[in-house]
Amino acid sequence: MLALVEPEVQKGNILPRSEEEMANTIRSYVVARDGERIVGFCALYIYTQELAEVRSLIVDEQYHNRGIGKELVRHIEQEGRALGIQTLLVLTYKEHFFQKLGFYTIQKSEIPNHKIWTDCIKCKHFPQCNEVALLKSL
Numbered sequence: 001m002l003a004l005v006e007p008e009v010q011k012g013n014i015l016p017r018s019e020e021e022m023a024n025t026i027r028s029y030v031v032a033r034d035g036e037r038i039v040g041f042c043a044l045y046i047y048t049q050e051l052a053e054v055r056s057l058i059v060d061e062q063y064h065n066r067g068i069g070k071e072l073v074r075h076i077e078q079e080g081r082a083l084g085i086q087t088l089l090v091l092t093y094k095e096h097f098f099q100k101l102g103f104y105t106i107q108k109s110e111i112p113n114h115k116i117w118t119d120c121i122k123c124k125h126f127p128q129c130n131e132v133a134l135l136k137s138l
């Protein structure tokens with residue numbers, strides 16, 4: 001999983017995730033496999049009983065455009081629903097990908113406070129972040 005994270009961090013597509021951070025949150029990931037090989041993953045990060053975030057969605061470049069990313073997000077949505085989560089948040093540069101999956105773009109000022117104070121505040125781009133925020137009601 002770390003081998004897939006590193007190039008996407010270099011390209012600026014996702015925020016750095018340390019080995020320790022990924023280990024601590026490993027149970028929050030949904031993984032796509034081709035045989036033994038991990039070819040994609042995505043995490044559900046829970047803020048409150050009502051609000052969670054889609055995090056670290058990555059599909060191996062060789063496996064793009066085969067519906068894997070869409071399927072991973074669908075799994076995350078199902079998990080969220082099963083847990084009673086009402087709203088999913090994502091911060092991303094792939095706005096159109098998430099819009100296709102039913103997410104709608106919001107203003108940065110509408111980003112729930114939980115995100116700002118637990119995560120954004122630690123980011124080197126805060127408060128000048130170019131990512132787009134989207135929500136989806138489950």
Ligand SMILES: CC(C)(COP(=O)(O)OP(=O)(O)OC[C@H]1O[C@@H](n2cnc3c(N)ncnc32)[C@H](O)[C@@H]1OP(=O)(O)O)[C@@H](O)C(=O)NCCC(=O)NCCS
Pocket residue numbers: 008013014055056057058059060063064065066067068069070071090091092093094096097100
């Ligand atoms: C974004 C990403 C996860 C998409 O994964 P994927 O498996 O190639 O996507 P899918 O094949 O499931 O595509 C689903 C739909 O979105 C579209 N799509 C895929 N990538 C897209 C993009 N970058 N922009 C707009 N639409 C996109 C597909 O054409 C497809 O449309 P369709 O349902 O009408 O056929 C993948 O490109 C990736 O890993 N990118 C690098 C990491 C990244 O930016 N992650 C997002 C962090 S939040």
